Amino acid sequence: MAQLDLTGVAKKFGVVDVLRDINLNIRSGEFVVFVGPSGCGKSTLLRIISGLEEVTAGDLHLDGERLNDVDPARRGTAMVFQSYALYPHMTAAENMGFSLRMAGAKKAEIREKVAKAAAILQLEKHMDRRPGQLSGGQKQRVAIGRAIVREPKVFLFDEPLSNLDAELRVQMRAELIDLHRRLKATMIYVTHDQVEAMTLADRMVVLNGGVIQQCGRPLDLYDDPDNRFVAGFIGSPKMNFLSATVKEVRPDAIVLDRIGGSSTSLVMPFEGFDAAEGPIEIGVRPEHVRLAPSDERRDGDVEVDVTLVEELGDVTYVHATMPAGERIIARSDNARHRAETANRIRLDPSRFLLFGAAGQRIRPAGAA
């Protein structure tokens, strides 16, 4: 068991609020990823859990035990840092066993635990090498091994893959998923990379400005973001945002006008729109914006200026500007021959998400 509960956690550095009213329950065995832009407070939150920082307000409980005043070494957490933080003069085996030695463990026990971790991480052949003789990926595995031998209740990872090249990062991601499956441990992972977060997380916690913006399963956040920040942060290329006005409200639909500054009107299925919402913004993902076939014209097709065509082989992204200058990205799965000549896009209003002036999501009546 390793259930972690954060209640009303806040942190100030001087007068600056770095974290505000963080409430989070992390279940035993869950892989939770804190994600957000630089400076949003994710590392500070991880350091608070590890005990490297104190809270300004709020409580932390691990399996019901209040952690606030428990010494970092006795919390049952183990941290893996971006910088590896290995001792250069020690071998991989000595680095991995160091904390056990400091805790007074017997040599045989240390040997056994280090050998077990080395096997899990496929490091057996490198255990006599010093960090200087290891690759970046091997060093990171030693750092993870050092956490494993401590058999922590909660593993804490602070951007552990950001010093590795792109290919190795993908490989290490797969290894971390496998490690989590085998150890069944509670893991908390910090990254600013939303793709890394999406691929690793059982649950993502999106932070911005020291506040939790949304917390949930990666695809739920992708499909059903609570606000414009989450909608724009998750997904690559990013969600398109277009201005629009609501011309008419029907019981089960709205008529949107001046979409992206164009003369286009479209009917969007939407139950119970509240006319008091004020100006709105449409969010639509690139995969829901298509190139209109040149031989077919439909209401709602928008003339655009194509500014860039990115042909990636399996998919093509067409970057364009709408008549009033708003930018939009369309995705095409088979547009190699057509992308350069495309000049109209087709929007799918059933895929639109609506956001209010403060960036809040406007959901249809009855939606969660």
Ligand SMILES: Nc1ncnc2c1ncn2[C@@H]1O[C@H](COP(=O)(O)OP(=O)(O)OP(=O)(O)O)[C@@H](O)[C@H]1O
């Ligand atoms: N010891 C400190 N004293 C003062 N301010 C700090 C301290 N540590 C962090 N901060 C500030 O707190 C804010 C959050 O920092 P934190 O390192 O948690 O962000 P982060 O989301 O992990 O960013 P990054 O991805 O760049 O590491 C930043 O504005 C940072 O400058």
